[in-house]
Amino acid sequence: MSGARRVMVSGATTPGGAALVRALLEEPSIELVLALGxxxxxxxxxxxxxxxxxxRLVYEQVDLRRPRALRRLLFGRxxxxxxxxxVHxxxxxxxxxxxxxxxDLNVESMREFLHLLERHPTISRxxxxxxxxxxxxxxDRPSIVDEEHPLDLRPEAPQWVRDRVEADxxxxxxxxxxxxxVIVLRCAECLAPGSGSQLYDYLQSRVCMRPLGFDPMMNLLSIxxxxxxxxxxxxxxxxxxxxxPGADTLPLSRLIARFGRVEVPVPAPLLGPLYRLRSATIGADFRYDLNYWRFHFSGVLDGARARERLGYSPQHPLRFPR
Amino acid sequence: MTEQEQGREHARWSGPRGLPEVWRRQIARAGLRDAGHGFDPLGASREGLARGVMAARFFYERYFRVLSQGHAHLPATGPAILASNHGGMLPFDAMMIALDVLRHSSPPRFVRPILDHFVPALPLVNTFFTRAGAIGGSRGNVRYALEGGEMLLIFPEGTRGIGKLFWERYRLQEWRVGHVELAIRYGAPIVPVAVIGAEEQWPQIARLPAPRALGFPYVPIPALPLPLPVRYHIYYGEPIAVQRRFQPSEADDLGVVEAAAAEVKEAVAGLVARGLAEREGIFD
Structure with a gap:
């Protein structure tokens, strides 16, 4: 690796963060990983x-919501x-x-990172x-989504979306x-347990309801x-x-089938109340209002820029149950 | 997977039951950029195309009894834009052109008709058309298709074309220039196409404003409850090689684009005039 040799990873105890730490340690050129959790x-x-x-691995407990703790970490250890x-x-x-x-965790920690890193003596990336x-x-927007695609800045968007847009x-x-x-990687949904994937939670039901008459294309990323x-x-x-983007591009109906679930197309206006009921009764994380648009219209990331400049192209398809 | 392996894979594709061999073979050999699960990133699949063919074949073979000429003008490979006149209240003309190109091109080509902006919001219709190869008419989708060497079908008249009243038939409406801009930018020749018959298939006598909630640009008022079994004649003209005459940067030159669009319009109008002169009646 010609770039960074000593890397700090936040969120290192999540499945994605832990996999990243292991991947970095497999790189011989990485001298040290400072994992945060x-x-x-x-x-x-x-x-x-x-x-x-x-x-080559050092672990540090830190609460990124606390600016003082973050300052102590960056200018100390x-x-x-x-x-x-x-890697944030x-x-x-x-x-x-x-x-x-x-x-605070989603947005303010990002703001604090940027504020502190700007004058940090060793960190440059x-x-x-x-x-x-x-x-x-x-x-009326492209289903092939490039980096210039409009962002979801609707004032009525849920906090889950607004925070992600604001942090980005x-x-x-x-x-x-x-x-x-600064490098911002807008990753396709990583379909893995514990990663906060809405689709993963959606697919845990034996019966998956989707809007009648719509079967959008989805792109999924492996860890x-x-x-x-x-x-x-x-x-x-x-x-x-x-x-x-990830290596798997398929319609929602096919994704449900690959997970061995039963798909039930339901008139779209009923889906919100039904999934709210599901959430209220079994405590599921999936929220239909977060997924309303992508359950209607396709959004497949265009990875041309990452392919040309980063040399990245997806190589690892997901391992589906079927 | 190598191209040879892909070829063998496609040859094995059996298609749905009831699909005649001649269509099965063409669909199996047509190029589709499979993203790994049998679908291309824009949502098309061989099965979806086969379903589209099965649904439209009756109209192509029996109802509109399509006759066509000029297939030699269809580029065998690489990006291309078919620019056609448009009419008939419902887009049977797009389906007939797509089927005709698939049936008569060698190697078979998978035409991507461009959908109007309101179509992706229509339940069921959007999925059916998308699986059969149609794509939403946004710049990003079109760029992706042309960069991938695909053949697009564009109606420069847009909804003004399909909404023509009966007495406006075969009079080309405002001719938008986007197809030329795309052709120059992405290096695609433009094949002028004329469809004769479509503009009489379902006489339309009025257009009413549509409620916004419906998502349609207008509500058509037809003179008849069903389309007439007119005969379709499709003419493919000589390709206009704008990609050789202009640099991609000239796609932003309005003068160049408008002049080239006028040339395409004139070519389509010429083919329409020829088709109208050659046919003996609307049902022949």
Whole structure:
């Protein structure tokens, strides 16, 4: 790897973060990974997520919602370890939660990172793991979504979406403003447990309802490809916004079938109340209002820019039950 | 998968029951950029195309009894834009052109008709058309298709064309220029196409404003409850090689684009005039 050699990873105890830490440790050129998580060092969660006897791995417990803790980390341990790049992937995963605390983690921590990294003596690169959900899908917009596609800035959008858009735009606004190089990766939905995937939760039902008369195309990303994209971004010398598509592009109906679920097309106006009822009774995370547009209109990420500049193209399809 | 392997894979494709061999073979050999699950990223699939063919075949073979000429002008490979006159209240003309190109091109080509902006919001209709190869008429989708070497079908008259009243038939309406801009930018020749018959198939006597909630641009008032079994004649003209005459950067030159669009319109009008002169009656 010609780019960063000492990397700090936030959200390292999530499935995606842990997979990234392992992928980075497999890179011989990576000298050290500083993994950040909310859990205590030595806890079962950390022991399960991260490799144990790895000398190149350092774990640090930190609450990114607290600016003082973040400052202490960046100008203390990160500086002492000569960290040169940060991968920021910490984000609140459950769509049922909201409010100030969630916003602080999703957006304010990003703002604080940018503020502090701008004058950090060793860190010169920030890779932000953003989301395809920031794009607005509507009937008269392309179903092939490139980086110039309109963002979902509707005032009535749920906090889950608004936070993601705000965090993404906050990172984008720092590009070219100083010495810090910012790379924003707008990743397709990573269909994995514990990753905050709405579709994953949706597919846990034996019966999956979808809007009658609509069967949009979806693009899905595997954790392996997500890691590969981030590793490519760490090698890249420039900055910019990149769509990160996955290897699987298929209609919603086919996705439901590949998961061995029964699909039931239902008139669209009934789906909201039915899924609210499901959420209220079994506590499911899936919210139809978050997925309304993409359950009607296709949104397949165009990965041309990432292919040309980062050298990334998806190589790892998902392992479907069927 | 190599191209040879893909070819063998496609040859094995059996298609739905009841699909005649001549169509099955053409669909099996038509190029589709399979994104891994039998669908291309724009949502088309071989099965969807086969369903489209099965639904439209009756109209192509029996009802409108399509006759066509000029297939040699269809580019065998690479991006291309078919620009045609439009009419008939419902887009049977798009279906007939798509079927005709699939049936008569060699190697068979999968035509991507461009849908009007309101169509993707129509339940069932949008999925049926998308699976059969139609694409939403947005710049991003069209760019993706042309960069992938696909053949698009564009009606530069748009909804003004299909909404023509009976006494306006075969009079080309305002001719939009987007198809020329795309052709120059993405290096595609434009094949002028004339469809004779479509503009008499379902005489329309009025257009009423549509409520916004319906999503339609207008409500058509037909003179008849069903389309007439007119005979379709499709003419493919000599390709207009705008991609050779202009640099991609000239796609932003309004003068160039408007002049080339006028040339395409004139070519289509010429083919329409020829078709009207050659036919003996609307049912022959």
């Amino acid at each position: 909310l859990e205590e060092a030595g806890s079962a969660a950390v022991a399960t997520a991260l490799p144990g006897a790895e000398r 990160a500086r002492a370890l000569e960290i040169s790049a940060v 992937s910490a984000l609140h995963r459950s769509a049922r939660d909201g409010g100030r605390g969630v916003h 920030l890779v932000v793991r953003s989301y395809a959900e920031v794009y607005r899908l509507v009937q 735009l906050t990172a984008c606004s720092a590009m070219g403003q100083g010495r810090l190089k 392996e490809d997500q890691c590969a994209a981030i590793v490519s971004a760490l090698r890249y010398g420039g900055q910019g916004i990149f769509n990160i």
